[in-house]
Amino acid sequence: xxxxxxxxxxxxxxxxxxxxxxxxxxxxxxxxxxxxxxxxxxxxxxxxxxxxxxxxxxxxxxxxxxxxxxxxxxxxxxxxxxxxxxxxxxxxxxxxxxxxxxxxxxxxxxxxxxxxxxxxxxxxxxxxxxxxxxxxxxxxxxxxxxxxxxxxxxxxxxxxxxxxxxxxxxxxxxxxxxxxxxxxxxxxxxxxxxxxxxxxxxxxxxxxxxxx
Amino acid sequence: xxxxxxxxxxxxxxxxxxxxxxxxxxxxxxxxxxxxxxxxxxxxxxxxxxxxxxxxxxxxxxxxxxxxxxxxxxxxxxxxxxxxxxxxxxxxxxxxxxxxxxxxxxxxxxxxxxxxxxxxxxxxxxxxxxxxxxxxxxxxxxxxxxxxxxxxxxxxxxxxxxxxxxxxxxxxxxxxxxxxxxxxxxxxxxxxxxxxxxxxxxxxxxxxxxxxxxxxxxxxxxxxxxxxxxxxxxxxxxxxxxxxxxxxxxxxxxxxxxxxxxxxxxxxxxxxxxxxxxxxxxxxxxxxxxxxxxxxxxxxxxxxxxxxxxxxxxxxxxxxxxxxxxxxxxxxx
Numbered sequence: 001x002x003x004x005x006x007x008x009x010x011x012x013x014x015x016x017x018x019x020x021x022x023x024x025x026x027x028x029x030x031x032x033x034x035x036x037x038x039x040x041x042x043x044x045x046x047x048x049x050x051x052x053x054x055x056x057x058x059x060x061x062x063x064x065x066x067x068x069x070x071x072x073x074x075x076x077x078x079x080x081x082x083x084x085x086x087x088x089x090x091x092x093x094x095x096x097x098x099x100x101x102x103x104x105x106x107x108x109x110x111x112x113x114x115x116x117x118x119x120x121x122x123x124x125x126x127x128x129x130x131x132x133x134x135x136x137x138x139x140x141x142x143x144x145x146x147x148x149x150x151x152x153x154x155x156x157x158x159x160x161x162x163x164x165x166x167x168x169x170x171x172x173x174x175x176x177x178x179x180x181x182x183x184x185x186x187x188x189x190x191x192x193x194x195x196x197x198x199x200x201x202x203x204x205x206x207x208x209x210x211x212x
Numbered sequence: 213x214x215x216x217x218x219x220x221x222x223x224x225x226x227x228x229x230x231x232x233x234x235x236x237x238x239x240x241x242x243x244x245x246x247x248x249x250x251x252x253x254x255x256x257x258x259x260x261x262x263x264x265x266x267x268x269x270x271x272x273x274x275x276x277x278x279x280x281x282x283x284x285x286x287x288x289x290x291x292x293x294x295x296x297x298x299x300x301x302x303x304x305x306x307x308x309x310x311x312x313x314x315x316x317x318x319x320x321x322x323x324x325x326x327x328x329x330x331x332x333x334x335x336x337x338x339x340x341x342x343x344x345x346x347x348x349x350x351x352x353x354x355x356x357x358x359x360x361x362x363x364x365x366x367x368x369x370x371x372x373x374x375x376x377x378x379x380x381x382x383x384x385x386x387x388x389x390x391x392x393x394x395x396x397x398x399x400x401x402x403x404x405x406x407x408x409x410x411x412x413x414x415x416x417x418x419x420x421x422x423x424x425x426x427x428x429x430x431x432x433x434x435x436x437x438x439x440x441x442x443x444x445x446x447x448x449x450x451x452x453x454x455x456x457x458x459x460x461x462x463x464x465x466x467x468x469x470x471x472x473x474x475x476x477x478x479x480x481x482x483x484x485x486x487x488x489x490x491x492x493x494x495x496x497x498x499x500x501x502x503x504x505x506x507x508x509x510x511x512x513x514x515x516x517x518x519x520x521x522x523x524x525x526x527x528x529x530x531x532x533x534x535x536x537x538x539x540x541x542x543x544x545x
Contacts, residue, residue, distance in 0.1 A: 027412060031412070031416060031417065034433065035291050035416065035431040035432065035433055036291070036409055036412050036416050037266075037289070037290075037291055037292045037409070037412075040289070040292075040411055040412070041289070041292055044289075074295060074296060074328065075295050075296070075297045076295060077295065078266075078288050078289055078292040078293050078294060078295050078321065078325065079288075079292045079293050079321040080293070080320040080321040080324055081321075082293075082295055082321075082324075082325065083296075083321075083324040083325055083327075083328050084324070121324060122320070122324070176357065177320070177358055178320045178358055179319065179320065179358065179429075179431075179433055181357035181358045182351045182357060182358070182361065182429065182433060182434070182435070183433075183434060184352075186434065
């Protein structure tokens with residue numbers, strides 16, 4: 001599938017399904033080192049997006065889709081994840097504003113801007129045991145894939161693989177941001193729920209791009 | 213886990229509706245977006261005070277909306293920060309032309325959502341200032357954490373800043389009073405049992421029958437250490453020690469001593485806690501001149517308590533004594 005508005009909507013639909021399927025898993029991860037609401041919040045936010053996705057005008061480009069996703073997530077998710085994912089989609093949308101179909105460089109620009117938005121809003125760095133630990137490896141992998149001549153699908157696959165590895169790599173870390181930072185060494189051994197939901201989101205993007 | 217709920221998804225909406233119906237003499241409620249404002253809002257020429265955060269801490273914050281305290285409270289889902297939309301709507305609803313103060317507990321989600329709402333309000337021409345309450349000494353305040361959490365001390369910030377706004381202080385002056393309270397208030401809590409978020413259906417953490425969690429946060433998030441259950445006096449000493457060392461509180465200080473229940477601990481036990489806390493303060497030459505005991509910042513049905521000590525001066529004492537008329541605190545009027 002070419003990375004146009006149809007893909008953008010398909011990705012978001014798939015994300016809504018994935019967040020719903022993984023709701024309990026994300027709640028369980030968050031109960032260990034947070035307050036147990038991440039799965040509920042992500043599910044609620046993406047369901048709200050899903051319900052209104054068809055209201056978008058037919059001429060909406062991928063940037064318009066992502067901007068709509070951003071404002072809806074900010075309005076519905078709550079917690080820290082709402083402003084963080086909302087800012088990610090907002091900054092990503094601005095980076096590809098006016099683009100009808102994302103090529104490799106536009107896709108990488110979108111991912112980089114989304115990651116930068118999360119860093120800007122949450123002020124977290126790599127290694128703080130947050131969603132940045134999924135996004136930064138994903139952006140790095142996407143840039144490397146683009147430089148190596150990969151097509152957009154391969155770029156998304158590389159990003160999703162790196163995000164999953166990054167989420168897994170949060171397990172041995174001590175958290176320095178967010179609610180898990182209150183736990184000190186007790187956060188060791190638990191995966192960051194925000195990094196996990198980020199990996200799920202990027203995997204959905206890659207999977208959607210490779211279908212038909 | 214048995215709960216008096218209908219659909220867990222409707223817990224906050226139904227509770228807010230009930231709150232509005234029960235306290236119609238004091239507040240009005242908006243259902244979409246959800247917020248609670250005092251009945252006479254906006255009060256022309258008065259600084260508006262808005263607080264909020266996840267639900268499940270009742271009476272915080274809705275129970276403190278009314279004359280002499282908050283102008284609005286914005287409840288999020290249980291233990292989840294409200295989104296910027298209702299915070300913005302509440303800010304607009306209480307803007308009487310003198311500006312609005314946001315009182316925010318230091319949790320990442322609350323801070324991010326209130327920040328976003330303040331940006332939006334400023335874009336609409338409303339003068340907004342924010343103060344961040346971080347009274348919990350159980351958490352180390354360092355570059356390597358999100359900073360100390362805001363817990364029961366928030367009640368004292370809201371009461372005293374509310375009195376300053378009610379007497380006609382400017383936005384800068386109200387913010388300065390709030391900051392002063394924040395700089396002089398410290399708290400620490402303990403949990404005997406976990407609490408159960410309605411839509412999660414199981415405990416937010418697990419504790420063995422003979423275990424307690426020292427330094428618990430108000431969302432059931434763990435604190436400093438998990439230890440075996442001890443007599444009440446020993447637990448009080450564990451909580452009060454870090455509090456008194458922190459500012460520090462010293463001989464000759466006059467303080468407000470606030471023993472807060474987490475929701476599931478009976479009043480009789482809170483007074484046992486108060487008795488020991490007052491005894492320790494007296495031994496150290498610290499004079500308790502004002503007191504508050506009860507369930508004011510809860511974690512659903514969690515059993516536990518927190519102790520809060522606020523260093524008072526004449527100004528803070530007189531603002532504490534000023535009339536207040538809310539669902540949960542009411543005197544002098």
